[in-house]
Amino acid sequence: MIKKILKWTGIGLLVLVVALSVTVAMRQNLKYEAPYPDIALSTDSATLKRGEYLVYGPGHCADCHGKVDMMEAKENGDIVPLIGGYQFNLPVGTVYVPNITPDKETGIGNIETKALARALRYGVKPDGSVVFDFMPFHNTSDADMSAIFSYLKTMQPVKHEVPQSKLNLLGKVVKAFLIKPVGPDGDVPKVVEEDTSVEYGKYLANSVANCRGCHTKRDLMTGAFIGPEFAGGFEMESIVEPTKYKCVTPNLTPDPETGRLAGWTEQAFINRLHGGKAIRHSAMPWGPFKRMSDNNLKAIYRYLQTVKPVHNKVEKTLVEIPA
Ligand code: HEC
Ligand code: HEC
Incomplete structure (x- = not known):
C-alpha cells in the first residue's frame, strides 16, 4: 500500500516537474506587444550636440556600452566607442551589453530606430522579447530620444560580436514567470x-x-x-x-x-x-x-x-x- 502511494506520488511529482520545465521552456520565447514611439531622426547640429551630451554625459550610455578595456577613458568621461561586451553577472545568469554602433551585422545598423526606441521606452526588444530593466529611459522625452538616436547614427560603425546573454535555470524560471517589460509611468513628454x-x-x-x-x-x-x-x-x-x-x-x-x-x-x-x-x-x-x-x-x-x-x-x- 505504502509502496503504491509512494510510487504514485513519485509519478505525480515527475509529471509536475516535466510540466513545469515545459512551461518554463515555452515561456522563454514569450513575445510582447508595445507601441512604437514616434521618433524622428535629425542631422541638425544642435540636435546632434544634445545627443552626444546625453550619450556621454547624464544618459551615461558609454558607461555600460563603452569598450570594456577603456576603463580609464570612461572615468575621464571621454568619447569611447560603444561596442558593448561588458557582462553583468547576476543571480539569474550573465547578461551581456550589446554593441550599439551602427555596424549592420553586430551593431544596431540594421534595426529601425522606432524599434530601438521601443526597447528603451517599453522594454520590448525589436524581436518582441523582454529587455532586462537595466536602463532608466522609459520616460525620456521624445526630443531627447530623438537626439540620442540621431547622434548614434553618426557614430563610426564597429564590427564587434557580443555573446548572447545566458540565463541559468533560476534565471529561466524568473524570466518565465516574473519578468515583464517595464514601460513609462504616465504620458511621456514630447519635450x-x-x-x-x-x-x-x-x-x-x-x-x-x-x-x-x-x-x-x-x-x-x-x-x-x-x-x-x-x-x-x-x-x-x-x-x-x-x-x-x-x-x-x-x-x-x-x-x-x-x-x-x-x-x-x-x-x-x-x-x-x-x-x-x-x-x-x-x-x-x-x-x-x-x-x-x-x-x-x-x-x-x-x-x-x-x-x-x-x-x-x-x-x-x-x-x-x-x-
Ligand atoms: C550605477 C549605479 C549608480 C548610479 C546610476 C548613481 N549612483 Fe551615486 N553612488 C553609487 C554608489 C555605488 C555609490 C557609493 C560609492 C561611491 O561613493 O562612489 C554612490 C555614491 C554617491 C554619492 C556620495 C559620494 C561621496 O563621495 O560621498 C553621491 C552624492 C551620489 N552617489 C549621487 C548620485 C547622483 C546625483 C546620481 C545621478 C546623477 C547618482 N549618484 C547615480 C551608485 C550609483
Ligand atoms: C546600466 C547599464 C546600461 C546603460 C547605462 C545603458 N545601457 Fe543600453 N543596454 C544595457 C543592457 C544590459 C542591455 C541588454 C538588455 C537585455 O539584453 O535584456 C542594453 C540594451 C540596449 C539596447 C537594445 C539593443 C537591442 O537590439 O536589443 C539599446 C538600443 C541600448 N541598450 C541603447 C542604450 C542607450 C542609447 C543608452 C544611453 C542613453 C544606454 N543603452 C544605456 C545596459 C545599459
Missing part, C-alpha cells in the same frame, strides 16, 4: 524644458541619469524597486574586485541625520559630481557625470531637496566581503 528647476532635476534623476535606479533598493532578480526612493542601501558588486568588495549606495534623501547630502551646499554637490570617482570599486558612472553642466547638477540638487526624507543609515559605502 522637457531644460532649466534649473526641481521639475527638470526630477526628469534627469529619474528618467535620464538613473540616480533613483541605483540609490533605491532593488530586487536583484527582477529589478523591481523594493525600498523607499533615494534612501540608498542598494548593494552592487565592486567593478574591480567583485568577489572581495561590494558597494552600497548612500541615502540621497534630505534626512538631516542619515542623508549623505546633509550639510552639502549646492556648490559642494556640483564640485563633488565634477570631482569624479573617489572609490575605485564604485559602479557609479562618475566619468560621464563629470560632463554634466552646472545647471543640470543644480536642478538635480534642488530636486533631491524635495524628495521624502527617509531615515536610513548607510554605515559604509564600500564593504569587504568576508572570505
Whole structure:
C-alpha cells in the first residue's frame, strides 16, 4: 500500500516537474506587444550636440556600452566607442551589453530606430522579447530620444560580436514567470524644458541619469524597486574586485541625520559630481557625470531637496566581503 502511494506520488511529482520545465521552456520565447514611439531622426547640429551630451554625459550610455578595456577613458568621461561586451553577472545568469554602433551585422545598423526606441521606452526588444530593466529611459522625452538616436547614427560603425546573454535555470524560471517589460509611468513628454528647476532635476534623476535606479533598493532578480526612493542601501558588486568588495549606495534623501547630502551646499554637490570617482570599486558612472553642466547638477540638487526624507543609515559605502 505504502509502496503504491509512494510510487504514485513519485509519478505525480515527475509529471509536475516535466510540466513545469515545459512551461518554463515555452515561456522563454514569450513575445510582447508595445507601441512604437514616434521618433524622428535629425542631422541638425544642435540636435546632434544634445545627443552626444546625453550619450556621454547624464544618459551615461558609454558607461555600460563603452569598450570594456577603456576603463580609464570612461572615468575621464571621454568619447569611447560603444561596442558593448561588458557582462553583468547576476543571480539569474550573465547578461551581456550589446554593441550599439551602427555596424549592420553586430551593431544596431540594421534595426529601425522606432524599434530601438521601443526597447528603451517599453522594454520590448525589436524581436518582441523582454529587455532586462537595466536602463532608466522609459520616460525620456521624445526630443531627447530623438537626439540620442540621431547622434548614434553618426557614430563610426564597429564590427564587434557580443555573446548572447545566458540565463541559468533560476534565471529561466524568473524570466518565465516574473519578468515583464517595464514601460513609462504616465504620458511621456514630447519635450522637457531644460532649466534649473526641481521639475527638470526630477526628469534627469529619474528618467535620464538613473540616480533613483541605483540609490533605491532593488530586487536583484527582477529589478523591481523594493525600498523607499533615494534612501540608498542598494548593494552592487565592486567593478574591480567583485568577489572581495561590494558597494552600497548612500541615502540621497534630505534626512538631516542619515542623508549623505546633509550639510552639502549646492556648490559642494556640483564640485563633488565634477570631482569624479573617489572609490575605485564604485559602479557609479562618475566619468560621464563629470560632463554634466552646472545647471543640470543644480536642478538635480534642488530636486533631491524635495524628495521624502527617509531615515536610513548607510554605515559604509564600500564593504569587504568576508572570505
Ligand atoms: C546600466 C547599464 C546600461 C546603460 C547605462 C545603458 N545601457 Fe543600453 N543596454 C544595457 C543592457 C544590459 C542591455 C541588454 C538588455 C537585455 O539584453 O535584456 C542594453 C540594451 C540596449 C539596447 C537594445 C539593443 C537591442 O537590439 O536589443 C539599446 C538600443 C541600448 N541598450 C541603447 C542604450 C542607450 C542609447 C543608452 C544611453 C542613453 C544606454 N543603452 C544605456 C545596459 C545599459
Ligand atoms: C550605477 C549605479 C549608480 C548610479 C546610476 C548613481 N549612483 Fe551615486 N553612488 C553609487 C554608489 C555605488 C555609490 C557609493 C560609492 C561611491 O561613493 O562612489 C554612490 C555614491 C554617491 C554619492 C556620495 C559620494 C561621496 O563621495 O560621498 C553621491 C552624492 C551620489 N552617489 C549621487 C548620485 C547622483 C546625483 C546620481 C545621478 C546623477 C547618482 N549618484 C547615480 C551608485 C550609483
